[in-house]
Amino acid sequence: LAGCGGGEGGGAGDSITVGFSQVGAESEWRTANTRSVKEALAPPEFNLRFSDAQQKQENQIKALRSFIAQGVDVIAFSPVVETGWDTVLQEAKAAGIPVVLTDRAVKVSDESLYATFIGSDFVEEGRRAARWVIEDSEGKPGPIRIVELQGTVGSAPANDRMRGFKEVIGEDDRFVIVRSQSGDFTRAKGKEVMEAFLKAEGGNIDVLFAHNDDMAIGAIQAIEEAGLKPGTDIRIVSIDGVRGAFEAMKAGKLNATVECNPLLGPQLAQLIRDVHAGREVPRRVVVEEGVFTQDQAEAELPNRKY
Numbered sequence: 001l002a003g004c005g006g007g008e009g010g011g012a013g014d015s016i017t018v019g020f021s022q023v024g025a026e027s028e029w030r031t032a033n034t035r036s037v038k039e040a041l042a043p044p045e046f047n048l049r050f051s052d053a054q055q056k057q058e059n060q061i062k063a064l065r066s067f068i069a070q071g072v073d074v075i076a077f078s079p080v081v082e083t084g085w086d087t088v089l090q091e092a093k094a095a096g097i098p099v100v101l102t103d104r105a106v107k108v109s110d111e112s113l114y115a116t117f118i119g120s121d122f123v124e125e126g127r128r129a130a131r132w133v134i135e136d137s138e139g140k141p142g143p144i145r146i147v148e149l150q151g152t153v154g155s156a157p158a159n160d161r162m163r164g165f166k167e168v169i170g171e172d173d174r175f176v177i178v179r180s181q182s183g184d185f186t187r188a189k190g191k192e193v194m195e196a197f198l199k200a201e202g203g204n205i206d207v208l209f210a211h212n213d214d215m216a217i218g219a220i221q222a223i224e225e226a227g228l229k230p231g232t233d234i235r236i237v238s239i240d241g242v243r244g245a246f247e248a249m250k251a252g253k254l255n256a257t258v259e260c261n262p263l264l265g266p267q268l269a270q271l272i273r274d275v276h277a278g279r280e281v282p283r284r285v286v287v288e289e290g291v292f293t294q295d296q297a298e299a300e301l302p303n304r305k306y
């Protein structure tokens with residue numbers, strides 16, 4: 001049959017062949033994001049080649065090179081870290097393959113190396129977390145001692161959330177960030193690093209700011225194992241708004257979560273269609289999101305889609 005299984009450059013019929021390099025499967029956010037991307041980039045319209053980088057940039061660079069060699073129509077990827085992409089993106093450009101960034105941004109010398117970027121405003125998420133801490137600490141005297149669980153070192157969400165948080169918390173001199181270390185966005189690492197914080201600081205921690213919910217959930221375990229009450233002895237705010245966070249809030253163990261929507265699939269698919277058709281696209285598409293607290297958790301839980 002004409003158009004069936006044919007086509008050059010690895011394409012299948014008239015469908016758009018997309019090479020997608022995902023960060024990994026490190027968090028609830030990420031698994032929801034993967035699901036959304038796979039659902040949106042489904043056949044017959046799309047022919048998706050999906051690759052999981054297991055949180056390693058070298059794996060992503062390999063995946064991108066293999067997509068280029070296969071001659072996919074469009075490359076989409078969520079970069080693990082911000083820097084180090086110039087060479088491979090130049091290779092994609094030389095091959096005439098447009099690149100759409102999703103979720104995380106890159107720092108490159110030449111902006112024409114990618115067509116567009118869809119993702120959240122991570123700096124604003126960090127600011128929102130800090131605003132919640134300030135509100136929650138109304139009337140409390142300083143010093144208020146904060147520990148921070150950072151995301152993956154060098155990643156856009158870790159860099160930006162840290163920056164936004166510091167910017168706002170720095171306006172109130174009651175607050176001191178006493179410890180700050182990466183937990184790589186995972187529960188296991190979040191727990192491990194929190195154990196170290198507790199060991200070093202004893203009961204001298206007032207607030208935990210975690211760059212994602214999974215690390216907060218891991219840390220909650222560490223706090224309980226240390227004989228303290230998470231959410232009470234240590235106030236906790238994290239980012240993402242995944243189901244696990246709402247459950248922890250319902251149980252009184254997490255105080256607030258700043259929403260970061262992972263359901264980027266449909267908007268990503270539209271950008272890919274546009275880029276593939278040569279239509280003009282905005283350089284930056286921002287995802288809209290909010291903040292949720294313990295008192296809203298029970299009512300909001302049934303509405304959550306991730």
Ligand code: GYE
Nearest residue numbers: 026027029103157185212
């Ligand atoms: O917050 C975290 C995930 O890049 C926004 O990556 C994403 C972050 C998200 O591992 O849970």
